[in-house]
Every structure is written in structure tokens, then in C-alpha cells.
Amino acid sequence: MTQVSMTVNGKSATGTVEGRTLLSSFLRDTLELTGTHVGCDTSQCGACVVHVNGVAVKSCTMLAAEADGAEVATIEGQANADGSLNVIQQAFQDHHGLQCGFCTPGMVMSAAALLKDNPKPTEAEVREYLEGNICRCTGYHNIVKAIMAASGQDVAIAAE
Amino acid sequence: MYNFEFVKPATLADAVAALSGEDAQALGGGQTLIPTLKQRLNQPGTLVSLLSIPEMVGVCKTDDGALSVGGATTHATVSAEAAVDFPGLAGLASHIGDPAVRNRGTIGGSLANNDPAACYPAAALGTGATIVTNAREIAADDYFQGMFATALEEGEVITEVRFPVPEVSNYQKFVQPASRFALVGVFVAKYADGVRVAVTGASEEGVFRWSEAEAALSAIFSVDALAGLSVPADGMIGDLHGTPAYRAHLVAVMTRRAVAAAA
Structure with a gap:
């Protein structure tokens, strides 16, 4: 067992982990941040996407010990300071970018990573960026619309 | 996943020393190895992370015009940093897996694993790259030895891959x-x-x-x-x-x- 410390959503977090403890397990079980979902546990579905040192990673395929000293951002830290939804979350609500909501934390975190690097993506770029995020409800159209809207772009064509 | 010890050496010498231990296994970005461990197809005693060794990370031009990529450089970094000097390689790196996988997976990990369907082996062999390890330099033509088989010895670490840049x-x-x-x-x-x-x-x-x-x-x-x-x-x-x-x-x-x- 080893001690790990990291900054999670701006707050310092410390815990004891085994070598094999996954970052997703540490977030969910130790820190009780259960917004990060584990869907497939085989790094296919992207429900567990969080940011580590500013980039999107699949937290089910990274060891907690590897994140020692890192800055981690999860869905719990995405809302605005006053608790209202941030622009991406609000766009998901406005454009019905979710149905059951299981994939949504990973979708929002991937969208945030995309828009940080590419503030005005094309629809094709959005779809390509979401290759590692699987949604079984929406058929993706409304997720793509939401991300286009969150980037301040016209969404009229996105669902055609 | 069976349990293991996890170590994160900061120098190549420490990593090589850790890998000489019994049942030690190198860990790159873990995008293949961690799923393999979850399936209990592998049972290392110690995982030695190679991602905190500064000299093994990054992309640069060498004096003779080759492109040198550190063994622990992620696909995302290669995609961004090789784009000007070697767009063919950057293009390959930019389509491995998905964005989150590219932020973790490394060139050294891909070449050491030598999955028969991985992308990087095609670039290494297709350019006649040199696989540089802690012990020696291996020509790509000698390095790949069949599915999941390479010229690497037990505990040998890919520190760098040197690509002759094509026209x-x-x-x-x-x-x-x-x-x-x-x-x-x-x-x-x-x-x-x-x-x-x-x-x-x-x-x-x-x-x-x-x-x-x-x-x-x-x-x-x-x-x-x-x-x-x-x-x-x-x-x-x-x-x-x-x-x-x-x-x-x-x-x-x-x-x-x-x-x-x-x-």
C-alpha cells in the first residue's frame, strides 16, 4: 500500500492505494466522487474520462499511483462557482444531449478537452474526437449539437 | 487484476535497475498493459513506470536530420510535435485509438508490445528507423520478429526511436x-x-x-x-x-x- 496525493477539482486529496488501484476506483471509492462512471472497464466506452494534468484520459486505464502529484479534474468540478451548469453542461441539457445520462460525465469531460484545444471545431472534428466515448441512447446527434452549441456555433445543420 | 508493486523511477538508470528485479515489468502508458492485467493474462510482481524519466520524453531533430522521439512520448505529443518535420508520422500518431488513449499511450510501449495490428510498427519498419535502447541500437529490419515478438531482451527499455525523415x-x-x-x-x-x-x-x-x-x-x-x-x-x-x-x-x-x- 502506498500513499498518493493529488489535486482533484482544485482541492488536495490524499489516500492509500494498492499498486493495482485504478484512478477510477480511487475517485469513486476513496474520494466518493461517483460522477466518474465505469462503463466497460476495458477503455472502450469513455464514461470514465477525466482530465489529468489538463488532458483527457480514461481513468479506468490509469493507475491511481500514476496520478500521484497530478492535477485531476472530474465532472464534479465542472459546474460554475455558483453551482449553475457550465456552458457545456447547459448545452447538453438544452439540446437533449443525454437520455439515460450514464455516458454524460465522460462526454462532458471529452467535450471540455476538445474545446480547450479547438474552441470552434467542425462537426466532423467533434464526431472524430468522440470516437472513444460511447452512447447507447442518443445516436450522438444531440451530443454533437450540444458541443457545437457550447462552442458558440450554429447547430442548425448538426443534426441533419 | 492481481496486485503488484508500483514504482516510478525518475532516471533511466533507476528504471533499468528496477526492471532487473524478479517479475518486474515496464509500464508505458498502460493502454494495452492495464487491460491485459485486468484479464489476469499477466502477473508482474512490480510495474516500473517509464513516464517520469525526462530524457525519454519529447520530439526533436538530430544533427543528421533524423527525427528523434523519446520512448515515453505519447501519441498525442508525437501528433503535435512531429507535424512540421514529419507529417506522415504525425498523421499516423493522430489516428491511434481515440484522444484519451493517445494522451497516455507511448511509442515505446507500442513498439515493445509489437501488436500485429498496431500502427507504429509500420512507421518504424517503413522508415528503417533505429530503435534505441538503454543497451544498444537496433535497426527496425532486425527488431520486429513476429506477432508480439521483438529483439528486446528481458528488462531492456526503448529510450528513443530515430526516424530518417522521408521526402x-x-x-x-x-x-x-x-x-x-x-x-x-x-x-x-x-x-x-x-x-x-x-x-x-x-x-x-x-x-x-x-x-x-x-x-x-x-x-x-x-x-x-x-x-x-x-x-x-x-x-x-x-x-x-x-x-x-x-x-x-x-x-x-x-x-x-x-x-x-x-x-
Whole structure:
């Protein structure tokens, strides 16, 4: 067992982990941040996407010990300071970018990573960026619309 | 997953020392190894992370014009930092897996694993790259030794991959849609003294050079030069994603597309 410390959503977090403890397990079980979902546990579905040192990673395929000293951002830290939804979350609500909501934390975190690097993506770029995020409800159209809207772009064509 | 000790050395010497221990296993980005461990297909006593060794991270030009990529450099970094000097390599790196996988997975991990459907082996063999380890330099032509088999010795670490930069190059991948691995991928690189063509995803022997196409393209670098050329289906992988004949067909198609894109 080893001690790990990291900054999670701006707050310092410390815990004891085994070598094999996954970052997703540490977030969910130790820190009780259960917004990060584990869907497939085989790094296919992207429900567990969080940011580590500013980039999107699949937290089910990274060891907690590897994140020692890192800055981690999860869905719990995405809302605005006053608790209202941030622009991406609000766009998901406005454009019905979710149905059951299981994939949504990973979708929002991937969208945030995309828009940080590419503030005005094309629809094709959005779809390509979401290759590692699987949604079984929406058929993706409304997720793509939401991300286009969150980037301040016209969404009229996105669902055609 | 069986439990293991995790260590994160800050120097190559410490990493090599840790890997000399019993049941020690190197960990790159873990995008293949961690899923493998979850399936209990591997049971290391110690995992030695290679991602905190500064000299093993980054992309730079060498004095003789080659592109040097540190063994622990992620696909995302290669995609961004090789874009100007070696767009063919950056293009390959930018389509491995998905964005989150590219932020963790490393070139050294990919080459050490030598998955028969991985992308990087095609670039390394297709450029005649040099695989630099803590102990020696290995020519790509000697490095790949069949599915999941390489010239690496136990505990040997890929510190750097040195790519001779081609005049033009391109990688075309026909993706297996669920995994994003190459059903067939072809890397074509044109140098002043000839053309190299390397094929991944197709053969039961792992990545290979298609010498007939190399000869034809070295004479005339155009799609037309490939007319009538094909690889035999014998020895190609057959699985639920594609028959040997289908993969053999794709080799020729992907080679033509790569030449068209590069020319």
C-alpha cells in the first residue's frame, strides 16, 4: 500500500492505494466522487474520462499511483462557482444531449478537452474526437449539437 | 487484476535497475498493459513506470536530420510535435485509438508490445528507423520478429526511436471499427535512394515490408506503378473481422491510397 496525493477539482486529496488501484476506483471509492462512471472497464466506452494534468484520459486505464502529484479534474468540478451548469453542461441539457445520462460525465469531460484545444471545431472534428466515448441512447446527434452549441456555433445543420 | 508493486523511477538508470528485479515489468502508458492485467493474462510482481524519466520524453531533430522521439512520448505529443518535420508520422500518431488513449499511450510501449495490428510498427519498419535502447541500437529490419515478438531482451527499455525523415510519406489505415486498430495499415516512405512500404495488421508474422511494391515505387513513385501488384492471401490473418483474402486485397488498396496521398 502506498500513499498518493493529488489535486482533484482544485482541492488536495490524499489516500492509500494498492499498486493495482485504478484512478477510477480511487475517485469513486476513496474520494466518493461517483460522477466518474465505469462503463466497460476495458477503455472502450469513455464514461470514465477525466482530465489529468489538463488532458483527457480514461481513468479506468490509469493507475491511481500514476496520478500521484497530478492535477485531476472530474465532472464534479465542472459546474460554475455558483453551482449553475457550465456552458457545456447547459448545452447538453438544452439540446437533449443525454437520455439515460450514464455516458454524460465522460462526454462532458471529452467535450471540455476538445474545446480547450479547438474552441470552434467542425462537426466532423467533434464526431472524430468522440470516437472513444460511447452512447447507447442518443445516436450522438444531440451530443454533437450540444458541443457545437457550447462552442458558440450554429447547430442548425448538426443534426441533419 | 492481481496486485503488484508500483514504482516510478525518475532516471533511466533507476528504471533499468528496477526492471532487473524478479517479475518486474515496464509500464508505458498502460493502454494495452492495464487491460491485459485486468484479464489476469499477466502477473508482474512490480510495474516500473517509464513516464517520469525526462530524457525519454519529447520530439526533436538530430544533427543528421533524423527525427528523434523519446520512448515515453505519447501519441498525442508525437501528433503535435512531429507535424512540421514529419507529417506522415504525425498523421499516423493522430489516428491511434481515440484522444484519451493517445494522451497516455507511448511509442515505446507500442513498439515493445509489437501488436500485429498496431500502427507504429509500420512507421518504424517503413522508415528503417533505429530503435534505441538503454543497451544498444537496433535497426527496425532486425527488431520486429513476429506477432508480439521483438529483439528486446528481458528488462531492456526503448529510450528513443530515430526516424530518417522521408521526402514524402503517408500512412493509410483501414480501421477495425470497434478497436480502432488497423485491420490493415500501410506506411509508404519515399527517400532519395528508394521507397519503403511496410504493412501492419495483415500478416500472421506481424509487420512486414512489401518488397515488390517497394521496387515498383522506387522506379516510378505513382499509383500506376502498383497496377497488377498484389500480396498472396497465404499467411494473412483470418478472423471474424476479415478473411486472409480480404486482408490481402486491402494491402494493395491501402498502399495505393498511401501513395496517392503522399505523391
